[in-house]
Amino acid sequence: MTLSVKSEDSGVNMQLLKDRILKDGQVIGTGVVKVDSFLNHQIDVALIWEIGREFARRFHGLPVNKILTIEASGIAVACATAMHMGNLPVVFAKKAAPSTMIDGYFAAECTSFTKRTVSTVTVSQKYLTEADNLLIIDDFLAHGEAALALANLAKQAGATVSGIGAVIEKAFQGGSDKLRQEGYRVESLAVITSIQDDHITFR
Amino acid sequence: MTLSVKSEDSGVNMQLLKDRILKDGQVIGTGVVKVDSFLNHQIDVALIWEIGREFARRFHGLPVNKILTIEASGIAVACATAMHMGNLPVVFAKKAAPSTMIDGYFAAECTSFTKRTVSTVTVSQKYLTEADNLLIIDDFLAHGEAALALANLAKQAGATVSGIGAVIEKAFQGGSDKLRQEGYRVESLAVITSIQDDHITFR
Numbered sequence: 286m287t288l289s290v291k292s293e294d295s296g297v298n299m300q301l302l303k304d305r306i307l308k309d310g311q312v313i314g315t316g317v318v319k320v321d322s323f324l325n326h327q328i329d330v331a332l333i334w335e336i337g338r339e340f341a342r343r344f345h346g347l348p349v350n351k352i353l354t355i356e357a358s359g360i361a362v363a364c365a366t367a368m369h370m371g372n373l374p375v376v377f378a379k380k381a382a383p384s385t386m387i388d389g390y391f392a393a394e395c396t397s398f399t400k401r402t403v404s405t406v407t408v409s410q411k412y413l414t415e416a417d418n419l420l421i422i423d424d425f426l427a428h429g430e431a432a433l434a435l436a437n438l439a440k441q442a443g444a445t446v447s448g449i450g451a452v453i454e455k456a457f458q459g460g461s462d463k464l465r466q467e468g469y470r471v472e473s474l475a476v477i478t479s480i481q482d483d484h485i486t487f488r
Numbered sequence: 489m490t491l492s493v494k495s496e497d498s499g500v501n502m503q504l505l506k507d508r509i510l511k512d513g514q515v516i517g518t519g520v521v522k523v524d525s526f527l528n529h530q531i532d533v534a535l536i537w538e539i540g541r542e543f544a545r546r547f548h549g550l551p552v553n554k555i556l557t558i559e560a561s562g563i564a565v566a567c568a569t570a571m572h573m574g575n576l577p578v579v580f581a582k583k584a585a586p587s588t589m590i591d592g593y594f595a596a597e598c599t600s601f602t603k604r605t606v607s608t609v610t611v612s613q614k615y616l617t618e619a620d621n622l623l624i625i626d627d628f629l630a631h632g633e634a635a636l637a638l639a640n641l642a643k644q645a646g647a648t649v650s651g652i653g654a655v656i657e658k659a660f661q662g663g664s665d666k667l668r669q670e671g672y673r674v675e676s677l678a679v680i681t682s683i684q685d686d687h688i689t690f691r
Binding site: 321322326327328329330331333334356357360361364365367368372373374375376377379408409411412 | 524525529530531532533534536537559560563564567568570571575576577578579580582611612614615
């Protein structure tokens with residue numbers, strides 16, 4: 286659980302992830318790559334641990350006190366990152382307000398292009414305040430809708446967002462451009478520039 | 489990430505968890521204790537890490553090759569347990585079949601007494617097979633419906649279930665009795681025997 290930062294680690298870690306996407310990712314059509322064998326259905330915890338280490342390295346030195354993510358696939362990556370950043374608390378936004386969430390909560394709309402649905406994501410007002418300086422972590426960054434919804438929740442709480450980290454970015458869907466235009470610092474560990482004819486191209 | 493097993497750790501770890509439930513758990517009515525400040529909305533990763541260590545200690549020596557859990561609150565605990573058991577893969581069952589789950593999947597019904605709903609939980613057939621020897625891990629064990637649904641998925645796959653672990657058991661709701669009657673080994677880290685008048689009693 287000790288974080289050792291070596292600058293040369295970065296390339297190695299990202300290569301590990303890209304190799305894994307090429308080896309086990311399943312291309313569907315021209316816009317989707319399914320990585321549910323190691324990231325969002327079955328989880329390779331050793332890989333997730335290295336991903337957490339890499340996020341901690343990239344966001345090192347920022348005054349972050351909390352990690353914000355969204356259920357379900359973001360949780361493992363957010364927890365690994367939190368452990369590498371000195372055991373920060375992780376808050377995961379919920380995709381619906383559960384019946385036991387009796388106190389007030391912040392809510393934001395989130396469009397899923399993959400599932401063609403609009404859902405409401407919520408966080409209890411107890412766990413996001415204006416004293417919070419957040420790092421937003423998620424598995425995928427595509428159109429940026431989930432990250433924008435999380436940033437919206439942070440804004441409602443008056444919290445600061447110091448950075449947004451995604452494991453896999455599909456750059457051709459414009460999410461990171463949108464987030465950077467709004468002033469957010471975005472770090473993606475594997476940036477895919479195109480998915481076509483069963484072929485994945487990284488930046 | 490090295491697992492050091494000390495028999496005297498057990499009591500300490502469980503006391504840590506029980507103290508936390510008493511300190512931060514919020515009693516609602518006579519059957520519900522909300523622990524969303526450290527377990528299932530905001531996550532204390534240092535505590536989750538110790539919980540994972542304790543599950544690894546309790547299930548040490550079993551021929552487990554995979555951890556099965558259910559989104560969303562089970563994921564962090566399952567990952568910590570998996571890391572303490574030599575980086576086993578974690579598979580989390582989904583509460584709905586996503587549109588990108590194009591291959592076959594196993595499905596089981598699951599009643600939530602808290603939310604008063606019946607949902608379908610699914611796992612891709614790629615990630616559960618008859619070669620698998622599973623440890624089922626979840627945050628809560630109440631009426632046992634989630635654990636039974638996961639065991640049902642395992643049964644459909646022809647997989648073996650070597651054990652079922654829950655962070656918090658509400659013994660008065662009968663889930664562990666039901667699971668043990670069906671022949672499963674159950675380990676719960678904090679067993680609550682009653683919740684009444686804002687008072688939590690542990691076994």
